[in-house]
Every structure is written in structure tokens, then in C-alpha cells.
Amino acid sequence: MMKLALAQFPVSEPRQWDDVVAPIEAWVGEAAAAGAQLLVFPEYAAMSLAALFDSATRADLQAQVDAMQALRDDWLALHRRLAQRHGVYIVAGSFPWRLALECVVNRAWFCAPHGGLGFQDKQIMTRFERERWDISASPDSGLKVFRTALGMVAIDICYDSEFPLLARAQSEAGAELILVPSCTDSAAGYHRVRVGCQARALENQCYVAQAPLVGEAPWSAAIDVNVGRAGLFGPPDRGFPDSGVIVEGEWNAPQWIHADIDLGEVLKVRNEGQVFNHRHWAEQGEIALPRVEIVTL
Secondary structure, X not given: OEEEEEEEEEOOOOXXXXXXXXXXXXXXXXXXXXXXXXXXXXXXXXXXXXXXXXHHHHOOHHHHHHXXXXXXXXXXXXXXXXXXXXXXXXXXXXXXXXXXXXXXXXXXXXXXXXXXXEEEEOOOOOHHHHHHHOEOOOOOOOEEEEEOOOOEEEEOOHXXXXXXHHHHHHHHOOOOEEEEEEOOXXXXXXXXHHHHHHHHHHHXXXXXXXXXXXXXXXXXOOOOEEOOOXXXXXXXXXXXXXXXXXEEOOOOOOEEEEEEEOOHHHHHHHHHXXXXXXXXXXXXXXXXXXXXXXXXX
16 A cells, blocks of 8 residues: 655745745655655646746746756755655656756656655646747656556656556556646646546556646746646546546645555456456557656665
8 A cells, every 4th residue: 555645735935945945844744744655746846946036037937947957956955855854755846957058858856765866857848838938858868667665656747648658658667656747827727637647547547646736926937827636546447436536635725635545456457447448558559659768766
């Protein structure tokens, strides 16, 4: 049994680094005290760091990214330290991580309780990321599945959850739980990701968990409005709710959503379900899947 905690994490306006650290320490401490073993923070939770800069930088998307590079190692170290301190796995809020002059990726770091690190970069960018922000995919950083002490875990960042071949490739590589950190500025955007999560759970007969950014930051050029609710989804089949919705949070409320999940149920439904979506995928015809790297954490 795995104890999962999904953050409906609020945007903030920190004035100094301690204003960044204290809330994250408190959130991780609260979830760990409740018994959570795997904690998931949302897409672009790191963008609150831009509040530390002057008003001109806050208002300029590219300037924010440039300035934030000086804080990225501290951001990663904070989550890595908390994972070790509390003996938990943490998916840190994703960060616009510069790889080269012309390449900035949307990167979610996965921190293990023993100090190990992995990451998943977003594969497919939204229009906002492409057209206004110059966030892109790295040709050298593809899909991963993480072999953890809790089970086989994959990460599909927000929009990636809306593309079935990504999750399918991870599923065939062994993923039993797919984590979806998200950041959406409208109810329609949230529901697109949620529908994607539920579809991926159905197709692959696995767990899919969404963790959204919530709240408003009028000062920010990137995360001014953020809406949604966390949710854990499964296939609507034996051992799972008829709706496929296992648990979900309150709309836009900052909170942890906790769930106990048994990854053994994934194997069971794939072998004994009313239907065999996972097994019958190949009957659609020959479909080329992306390559997946297995990372041990």
C-alpha cells in the first residue's frame, strides 16, 4: 500500500528566500506527519520565485526565466533536503530550467528519501509556452519511468497527459502510477487535463494522479490565474469506483489530498478486469511509441 499526497498548492508572493522555504517546509512536514510516502507538487509552482525580483523582471516572461536560473540549485536542494529529512519521495514543483541559450525546458525533479534524484521534462508544450514563453522540449531528454521502493512511477506534466502515446509508452515500460503536475488558468484548461488523466487511466488500466497549482498572482506574467482540484483516478472496473474517480479535492482550495493506493490492483484489473484495455492496445494496429528510459530512485 502506498500513501500518496497531492498538493493543491497556492501561488504566493515571497519577498525573501525564507518566504519560499517556510511554506514548503510546512507543507511537506504536514503531509509526512499524515503518513504520506509520495508527495506531488504542481507544474510551475516554482514561478512564485519570480516575486523575489524587481517589477520589470516580474512583468517580463523571458527576464523571469533568466533571473530564476540563479535560484534553481537552491530550489532543488530544498526539496532534496526535505525528502531526506522526512524519508519521503517528493516531486518538486516544476521549474523553467535552462539547458542552453536557446533551450529552456519545463522540468519536474523527483527527489528520493535516500538522496537520489531524477527528473522528467515536459514533452509537448502549450501555445502559451511555445508562442509567448519560448519553453521547449530537449531533444536529449525524453520519457522516463522511475523504479522506486513504492513501485513503478511515471510523470506526465500537465498538457502531456492529453497525448495517449506518451502514457502508453510509460505504461508498457512498467508504469503503474502516472503523476500529472498541472497548471491551468481556466476551468476548460483544468478539465482538458482531467479528462486526459481519466482517459490515460482507462486505456492503461493504472492509477493517474493530478496535482494543480491554485490561486491568483496579479503581479505575475506567468501564473496570474490558476484553477483546479487535485484528483486520483483509476479505470472504471473491478476494484475501482464506477466513475473512475477515487478521490478529489475542493475546487481552488489550498490543501493536500491524501489517498492510499494498492498498486497490486493495477495488475489485478489488467488480468481480471471486465475489459482488457491494456492488453488489447495492440489490436488498434501498429503504432510506434516513444522511447522510455528506466531510472532507479
